Amino acid sequence: MRKKAADALPGSSWMPFEINPNLPPETADIVIVGGGVVGWSIAYWLKQKERLPRGMRVLVVERDPSVSGPVHLNCFELKLHLGVMNEDPVDLQFNHSGYLFLASEEKQHWVNNLAAVWISREGGVSCYAGLENEGWFDPWSLLNAFRRKAISLGAIQCFGEVTDFKYTTHIRTTADEEQLETRRIKSVKVQMPNSMEYQPVECAIVVNAAGAYSGKLAEMLGIGRGPQDSIYGLPVPVEPRKRYVYVVHCPDGPGLDCPLLIDYSGVYFRREGLGGNYISGISPEEAEEPDTSNLEVDHQFFEDKVWPKLAQRVPAFEKLKVTSAWAGFYDYNTFDQNGIIGIHPLISNMYFATGFSGHGLQHSPAVGRAVAELILDGGFKTLNLKRMSFSRIFAQEPMLEQNIV
Amino acid sequence: MMFLTKRYFCRFVGQTEWFRTNSRGKFNWDFLNHKDTPVEEVDMSNTIINYTGLSNLERQRHLRTLKLQGCPEVDDWFLAGLHRFQDSMEELDISHCPRITAGGLAALRNLRGLKRLNVSSLPWISTPGLVIILLEEMLPQCQITADGYDFESSEERVETGR
Numbered sequence: 001m002r003k004k005a006a007d008a009l010p011g012s013s014w015m016p017f018e019i020n021p022n023l024p025p026e027t028a029d030i031v032i033v034g035g036g037v038v039g040w041s042i043a044y045w046l047k048q049k050e051r052l053p054r055g056m057r058v059l060v061v062e063r064d065p066s067v068s069g070p071v072h073l074n075c076f077e078l079k080l081h082l083g084v085m086n087e088d089p090v091d092l093q094f095n096h097s098g099y100l101f102l103a104s105e106e107k108q109h110w111v112n113n114l115a116a117v118w119i120s121r122e123g124g125v126s127c128y129a130g131l132e133n134e135g136w137f138d139p140w141s142l143l144n145a146f147r148r149k150a151i152s153l154g155a156i157q158c159f160g161e162v163t164d165f166k167y168t169t170h171i172r173t174t175a176d177e178e179q180l181e182t183r184r185i186k187s188v189k190v191q192m193p194n195s196m197e198y199q200p201v202e203c204a205i206v207v208n209a210a211g212a213y214s215g216k217l218a219e220m221l222g223i224g225r226g227p228q229d230s231i232y233g234l235p236v237p238v239e240p241r242k243r244y245v246y247v248v249h250c251p252d253g254p255g256l257d258c259p260l261l262i263d264y265s266g267v268y269f270r271r272e273g274l275g276g277n278y279i280s281g282i283s284p285e286e287a288e289e290p291d292t293s294n295l296e297v298d299h300q301f302f303e304d305k306v307w308p309k310l311a312q313r314v315p316a317f318e319k320l321k322v323t324s325a326w327a328g329f330y331d332y333n334t335f336d337q338n339g340i341i342g343i344h345p346l347i348s349n350m351y352f353a354t355g356f357s358g359h360g361l362q363h364s365p366a367v368g369r370a371v372a373e374l375i376l377d378g379g380f381k382t383l384n385l386k387r388m389s390f391s392r393i394f395a396q397e398p399m400l401e402q403n404i405v
Numbered sequence: 406m407m408f409l410t411k412r413y414f415c416r417f418v419g420q421t422e423w424f425r426t427n428s429r430g431k432f433n434w435d436f437l438n439h440k441d442t443p444v445e446e447v448d449m450s451n452t453i454i455n456y457t458g459l460s461n462l463e464r465q466r467h468l469r470t471l472k473l474q475g476c477p478e479v480d481d482w483f484l485a486g487l488h489r490f491q492d493s494m495e496e497l498d499i500s501h502c503p504r505i506t507a508g509g510l511a512a513l514r515n516l517r518g519l520k521r522l523n524v525s526s527l528p529w530i531s532t533p534g535l536v537i538i539l540l541e542e543m544l545p546q547c548q549i550t551a552d553g554y555d556f557e558s559s560e561e562r563v564e565t566g567r
Binding site: 093094095096097098132133135255256257274275 | 481482484485486488506507508509510511512514532535536539540542543
């Protein structure tokens with residue numbers, strides 16, 4: 001009898017209810033919404049910079065347990081500085097085959113000395129390619145490298161979806177004597193996958209690295225839901241855009257020196273491995289944007305839009321076979337296709353790092369450090385990324401990223 | 406000329422003699438007579454030369470031969486940096502360099518004048534037969550030496566089903 005009483009009292013290890021071990025902690029200093037490469041890069045840099053080991057509780061919330069989102073869209077350029085990562089040797093499987101942009105002959109400042117013989121010069125072509133440090137790498141390795149190191153330094157990973165916020169409201173007066181209602185997040189509601197269970201996490205700072213869902217996340221705080229002409233009516237201009245990637249096998253295709261080639265028709269491809277496989281895709285026209293409610297692959301799209309252009313540029317590609325394909329979402333910035341980094345004027349403690357429109361992977365190490373500096377140092381220290389803040393969106397001054405593939 | 410104080414050998418344009426360190430590590434000071442002559446061949450085998458050290462050779466646009474056998478710090482980034490010598494380089498020996506992978510060999514595409522390439526015994530190359538074929542396609546004018554591989558391994562047979 002005494003033993004049963006001892007069990008029921010607090011302090012014993014027996015509990016009548018089952019506690020879900022996957023729930024996040026009840027409090028955290030910084031909650032990063034989004035466990036993609038940008039989110040984990042930020043977590044890594046925050047942990048790297050903290051002056052007291054484990055002095056700061058950083059929680060990364062990711063809604064997809066298999067983390068199969070934009071990480072798979074691995075076509076991009078990288079100019080990587082040696083030794084950018086932590087001290088453990090990280091093998092990103094970097095391929096030094098280079099990047100090759102093709103343009104029509106009008107681009108006179110580009111060069112006209114295409115060495116590769118397997119490219120058709122039909123229609124007139126000029127090209128731009130770097131000589132060194134250009135190529136591609138395995139994005140999954142980078143994501144995992146950031147994640148493993150951040151977790152080893154004390155960051156906490158949680159699989160769940162942020163469905164709501166609790167916030168307080170403040171009225172501030174601007175320099176023009178206008179009243180501005182700002183919000184300060186007090187806690188984040190994290191819902192467990194496929195369950196009604198949730199955990200509110202009290203936090204001081206929230207980072208919006210939710211990629212394609214960043215706009216939706218900001219909407220939960222009222223951004224974009226106010227009257228049209230007011231500052232509250234301007235939504236965060238990031239939406240999901242579905243992109244397909246196709247893996248093809250071509251026995252006589254370009255060899256070891258095949259770069260990541262981007263044709264001016266919009267189609268791109270690169271070598272994958274050494275066995276005659278290539279990865280390719282194309283960005284659809286604005287009017288033909290696929291439906292973003294699912295991640296189903298449209299194979300007809302390859303037949304109609306990708307293959308003809310591939311074969312036109314590389315005659316050997318007339319004979320190829322699609323071996324697999326997948327789809328993912330770009331966090332597409334509908335304003336100017338460039339990343340948004342910084343605080344939103346209406347939310348005092350939400351830092352944004354989103355809208356990279358497909359370039360998130362290559363920017364992730366720098367963006368991670370920049371956001372960590374913003375949060376911990378109060379401003380940019382290494383790279384001044386002030387131009388990527390929300391100001392340009394409010395001032396309607398786009399900083400266009402023209403090389404979105 | 407900084408690296409000459411280490412155990413490197415070099416030969417100048419127009420000269421047939423090599424400047425080498427003798428068994429006691431001493432260097433023949435005659436090389437000072439050739440201060441402004443470009444260097445034609447450099448042998449840095451079994452040294453710890455790395456990407457940063459490559460900048461010492463920056464201005465050597467007549468470099469024809471570079472021997473880097475058994476250099477533990479020569480990696481893919483180093484190979485990418487060799488594009489500086491694309492107009493002059495004819496012979497390159499990167500055998501026994503433990504850090505080189507197939508991804509780095511792709512960077513050799515810029516060395517269009519390369520006539521002899523030695524890629525023997527590179528531990529990270531798991532499918533040497535395939536890699537050699539691809540290298541030969543990439544650099545048709547180049548004679549490729551690749552010893553020290555087990556070409557009969559089963560991994561080979563799976564990959565070469567192109």
